Amino acid sequence: MASKSSSGTATIPKPDNEAGDVSHEDMRRMFETMFLARSLDERMWLMNRAGRAPFVISCQGHEAAQVGIAFAMDPSKDWLVPYYRDLAFVLHFGVTPRDVMLSLLARAEEPSSGGRQMPGHYGSRKHHIVTSSSPVGTQYAQAPGVALASKMRGEDAVTATCIGEGGTAQGDFHEGLNWASIHNLAVLFVVQNNHYAISVPMEKEMAVEHVADRAVAYGMPGVTVDGSNVLEVYAAARIAVERGRRGEGPTLFEVVVDRLTPHSSDDDDRFYRSREEVDSYRERDPLSISLARIKELGAMSDEQEAEIRERVKQQVNDATDYAEAAPLPDASEAFKHVYAE
């Protein structure tokens, strides 16, 4: 699928060459981040099904979308206001495999919340990831504020915020886009469109074909990008990020992905999607497609791929062992951090 511009007042051209000036080393790093996210995610499901972890919320199928956008950003100065499916995104911003497993198992030293939040609710001031919550859509009203502060100080930082297409039905989706466009703020409004709001399909969520079609209502560019090839996502995201960095304003950036798992470990998608449908998603798995493209471009040898796979396996094992051995929080922690101490 090609990048598709909406009929918005401003449009973003489709990049001519998806590989652009991405170095082979960066391509390998992209693959490694995607593969790390997938491997951590699969490990979390294994642990859940083995009764060792009570809850998993998954990013499987969204990796190329998240990594492609994340690599177009600069985590040293840019901000992410995430949602709960952003595992691959936050890995690039600095969250470590150990942090992820500590979150899964709600251990004391879990850095996002000290075990207060459900798994997947990442946040870190150090890594420029705003603390995230479960209500859907609130982050879209906050991201323009983050970007407004950057603008007030004359900085060229870009703020990305993510949501599923389901969340775009919320009022905060509209309010956030409206604010950012009025003030020409450097916000990348990312919609990870996986066609389902838990069980409710696209046609019951909205009457437009693409979420990005709504961009015209805000006078900002809207693009719809296929989320299966990380290089294509990166090329399109870089245009949107640079637009923000130059002070030219926000972009509504829709990435079409497939959710390879149920909504969460507590969901059973057999009630609302056929197995044939889910199998067809597996056939266009973004990890395989991105890997094939990266290798086709000669960016990664079989040997290098094997090294990455081995390194990731060790990281996931290390993170699992580390988190399982880490102590749970002391009960007294439940009463801390209500107000500044």
Add this chain to the structure above:
Amino acid sequence: MATKLLIEAIREGLREEMQADERVFILGEDVGTRGGVFRVTEGLLEEFGEMRVIDSPLAESSIIGVAIGAAVNGMLPVAEIQFLDFIHPAMDQIMNEAAKFRYRSGGDFGCPIVIRSPYGGGIHGALYHSQSLEALFTHTPGLKVIAPIDPYDAKGMLKSAIHDPDPVIFLEHKRAYRALKAEVPDESYTVPIGKAKIVREGSDMTIISWGWYLQEAMAAADAYMADEDASIEVIDLRSLRPLDTDTILESVMKTGKAMVVHEANKFGGLGGEISAIIAEEAFAYLDGPIMRIGGPEVPAMPYSPPLEKAFLTNQYDIRAAIERLAAY
């Protein structure tokens, strides 16, 4: 020292903090060119410019959402919700986001925002320009809720609120904006959040109140004391969360009688919580029932003058309650 109206004291507090700290900015509906529908922010756009006095779209959720985002990224936003009655679209941002930022991040993030909002009735504002909703917010740990009514307190507490590391709901009784005045220093000072103020000392009964009804309670206490050989202690709570339970309990232990007077709904109101704290902590000192005066069991304040008057409590109602309590 000059005498200033409540509205002037609040404006002065805002102006001084904006002059002193570049991180402080204002956002809300009509706060710029119009200077706010009540004129609290009058003149601030001219002085500080459009980047720091932002006329927002008519959308409360994003007023608070944007304030939260800016606070996360180093600013000290002061958001205005034009009438407290209109705050409901922003409740998700306030209750689920601002109030929980610190807790849910294990202390990594704070949310230093101030939400100013006019509240209260008695100005013919009808159902949607009269509500007193403080109990919605005092129910939520993570928020601070203050309702200073004295102009001196308002300026000083606003400054404390702006520099507080946690989210503060700053309630301004609109009936008092131009009705109450006090000596307010021209220079900067702060009044701490979390401390009640004894506005009348007494030994026979304690009345705990805040907002406009504090005026009614003081008038009732004065009238009663003029007629009877009794002294009534009146406490202006000022800070509703955190609650100054020490001042409340010390007073009740001294007087043995307690009454809470507030404009917000009596049922489920903060008066019930204060009464319960007194009952739990000072039961043995009581020689009468804890009494509560609050809003009646109707959804909101009606418009037509006799209807509005019927909703409101005045000093004569409070005087009658004082007499009932004194009889124990």
